[in-house]
Structures are given as structure tokens and as C-alpha cells.
Amino acid sequence: MEAKQTRKKYYSDDQEKLARYAKALSHPVRVFVMDFLANNLDKCCYSGDMAEELPIARSTLSEHLKELKKAGLIQGEINPPYIKYCINPENWDEAKILLNKFFKR
Secondary structure, X not given: OOOOOOOOOOOXXXXXXXXXXXXXXXXXXXXXXXXXXXXXXXXXXXXXXXXXXXXXXXHHHHHHHHHHHHOOOEEEEEEOOEEXXXXXXXXHHHHHHHHHHHHOO
């Protein structure tokens, strides 16, 4: 039986997290969504609220919301047939810290 080789890890956990957050923020619609939600931190917002503010199809907005959720920057609360979205405060704070550290170099 062959011994399992372990791959050398080249990137730190923080570098991988920063890349994930940066990728999620790499589109103007996603930046808009995060800004919209950050300005409404006291409440969650329905995707329809954001769709009224953007000149894109709801299905396109849905794909962008999926990317932000996959990165952990937002979370959704399902109330059929609607989904409320809010910022995931723990990950949002972490993203801000990592981005600030990165740009201070």
C-alpha cells in the first residue's frame, strides 16, 4: 500500500479567505448589494427590494446573491416564496480586517 503524500500548502488561511472575499466582491452588482445591505444593517432586505434598485433581471441578481452567500458574506432567511438577505456580520467583519491588513502593506 502506498503512503499518502501530503501536498505542501503555499497559502495561509488568511490569504485563502481574502481571495474568497475579494472574488465575491469582484463585480459591481455584488458591491452594490453589500453596500445596500450595509446601509440597512438594522434589518434584512428582500431580493425584490434590491432588484427595484438595479437595472438587471431578478435571475441575474439571484446569481450574484448566490456568489455572496457562497463566500459567506451574506446569509438568507427563507420565507416562501421570498428570501430575506442580510450581511453575515462575523464574516463581513473578518473581510474588512483582512482587506485593511492587506492594503496597509
